Amino acid sequence: MNSVADLTLHKRIRSDISERILSGAWPPGHRIPYEHELMAEYGCSRMTVNKALAPLAEAGLIERRRKFGTFVARPKIHSAVLDIPDIPTEVTGRGEVYDYELLFQRVRTATLREMEELGLDRSAQVLVLRSLHRAAGRPFALEERLINLETVPEAADVDFGATAPGSWLLSHVPWTEAEHRISAANVPRAVATALGIELMAACLVLERRTWRSADRITHVRLTFPGEAYDLVARFAPQGGLSAS
Incomplete structure (x- = not known):
């Protein structure tokens, strides 16, 4: 040749x-x-x-x-402190019964705020989801997610009342890069009510955006009651890291 x-x-x-x-x-x-x-x-x-x-x-x-x-290859998360596992897997791995409830699902044109959260430079159709994850019958995390339907059009036809969005995305949509933002927050009334905690209670908020090459896939905000989630990172002198 x-x-x-x-x-x-x-x-x-x-x-x-x-x-x-x-x-x-x-x-x-x-x-x-x-x-x-x-x-x-x-x-x-x-x-x-x-x-x-x-x-x-x-x-x-x-x-x-x-x-x-x-x-x-399995995607690598660009994060200094945390690799977020699949929530159902994490809960059952702790020996607790996992339960999930879809609270809201709608397809619509992205608002300016949603465009910013996804990192879009123009309007697009998005799937808006709000879900509650429970561990042993107690609220474990409130999930607020946007899925870019230009990148993942098939998501519009998925029954997310039966499957948690994060689990479905991990199983069906390959991605090449992720970004995490971790913060503490005093949550507003709607979030406190969903999580069954006091108004303005301290919570851990994890936000993640994922890409497939240059295409934006999803933005998710996970809010955990302060006592429900720990961040533990172990560092090695060579720069290695393990987290749980």
Whole structure:
């Protein structure tokens, strides 16, 4: 194969794999075809396959594991203190019974504030959700979420009365970057009522935005009663971090 054809082919392979990942056809953890399988599929050399895979690994879309193969990478959260797990998984992992209630769901044009929260520079259709998570029958977190329907149009047809939005997004929508903001707040009456706490009680507020490349996916605000949630971070001299 000449060098021009080789260059064109490795870009095509890279594009095909990237499209399958970003479309959600290959979710995080999915094993992509082995190198010899790609060689057979595209009729090319191992060098061409490596040229296609290397930029995807550098971009964080795939993870190459020696002796095991190549997998769609699980997203890494850019946060100095916290990796937020899936709430149902976290609650049941603590040995408590998890319960969830959808309080509000509506499709509408984003307001100026919602555009700012999602990081949009123009108006778009959004899905607005408000949900309550419970642990052992007690309010655990109030979730206020926006989903950008230009990026995730299929979310408009999901029954979020049966599935928590965060769990559905983690299972169905690949993302490449996330941003966290953590703060303490004295919550207003509506939030206090939903959480069953006193007006102006101290709460922990976690806000997260996620992207798929340049596309905005979701903005969520999770409000936890002060006594319901702890942040624990363990640091290592090398800069390593684990959190719970």
